[in-house]
Amino acid sequence: MQKTILENKIKCSVGILTLNSAEGLPACLESFKDFAEIIICDGNSTDNTREIAARYGVKVIKQYETDEKNVSCIKDKATVRQKNMEASTYDWYFFMDADDTLSQEAVEEIRAIVADPNPKHLIYRMPTRIFLEEKGIAKEIKYEATYPSYQTRLVHKSVEARFKGQVHDHLIWDQKKFQAGTLKSYYNFFWPEERVKNFWKYSLRYAKLENEISPKRKFGDFMYWAVYRRLRTIAGYLFYRLPKMYLLHGFKESMPLWMELTIVRYHFKILTLDIVKYFRIL
Numbered sequence: 001m002q003k004t005i006l007e008n009k010i011k012c013s014v015g016i017l018t019l020n021s022a023e024g025l026p027a028c029l030e031s032f033k034d035f036a037e038i039i040i041c042d043g044n045s046t047d048n049t050r051e052i053a054a055r056y057g058v059k060v061i062k063q064y065e066t067d068e069k070n071v072s073c074i075k076d077k078a079t080v081r082q083k084n085m086e087a088s089t090y091d092w093y094f095f096m097d098a099d100d101t102l103s104q105e106a107v108e109e110i111r112a113i114v115a116d117p118n119p120k121h122l123i124y125r126m127p128t129r130i131f132l133e134e135k136g137i138a139k140e141i142k143y144e145a146t147y148p149s150y151q152t153r154l155v156h157k158s159v160e161a162r163f164k165g166q167v168h169d170h171l172i173w174d175q176k177k178f179q180a181g182t183l184k185s186y187y188n189f190f191w192p193e194e195r196v197k198n199f200w201k202y203s204l205r206y207a208k209l210e211n212e213i214s215p216k217r218k219f220g221d222f223m224y225w226a227v228y229r230r231l232r233t234i235a236g237y238l239f240y241r242l243p244k245m246y247l248l249h250g251f252k253e254s255m256p257l258w259m260e261l262t263i264v265r266y267h268f269k270i271l272t273l274d275i276v277k278y279f280r281i282l
Contacts (some may be wrong), residue, residue, distance in 0.1 A: 013092065014095070015036065017098065029058065039059045109183055128149045
């Protein structure tokens with residue numbers, strides 16, 4: 001009986017990072033119940049994250065080899081993601097966060113890829129969509145300034161991809177050798193009500209973290225990467241992305257304007273922090 005159950009599972013490992021993630025973890029794990037292996041990499045949570053993981057029968061490892069409680073990897077995401085991936089036992093690997101979910105359509109799409117002995121691609125990206133929680137109800141945001149905002153999430157180990165990035169981690173690989181395919185189904189970002197209410201506080205925290213880890217650059221590189229590229233992003237939001245989105249789709253099913261403007265404010269904050277940091281360390 002147990003063997004039959006395992007045979008019906010998707011032969012793909014799922015890696016999830018947790019730190020006091022009890023609120024969103026059950027929905028996350030439920031959406032991955034058809035996968036053969038789920039590995040939680042935990043920061044020694046003090047809520048019932050580990051109890052929930054045990055209830056679902058998933059494997060739990062530590063983010064760091066310490067017994068210290070509530071250890072955050074917010075400035076070391078790539079290292080911890082890499083540890084999680086290296087602990088997996090299947091050739092295919094999918095990674096996500098503990099408060100996000102995968103639709104059944106996405107699950108079946110991944111099942112077909114993993115079951116194919118000769119898949120068209122060995123690494124896949126997928127479009128994202130956001131759900132905002134309000135009064136306990138998750139509202140789907142059908143239109144957002146950065147949609148489809150593709151993210152690479154599914155990879156075969158033969159690609160030898162690795163994680164890079166301290167705050168905003170991502171996969172890197174030999175793109176000349178392995179072209180990424182694109183899934184049709186969405187990756188679901190679930191933003192809890194607390195995050196929505198404190199969106200600027202949340203954004204400001206990440207702006208400061210990005211500034212902390214930003215490297216010292218020569219003047220030309222600083223002007224291009226920290227100033228020109230950031231100003232281009234801000235201008236793109238204000239004069240193209242936002243006007244186009246709201247004119248075409250209106251406000252009802254789009255990301256709230258105040259949140260889009262908060263994202264613009266976030267980019268302004270990074271710009272000012274980078275300028276101050278650059279001239280301070282000259």
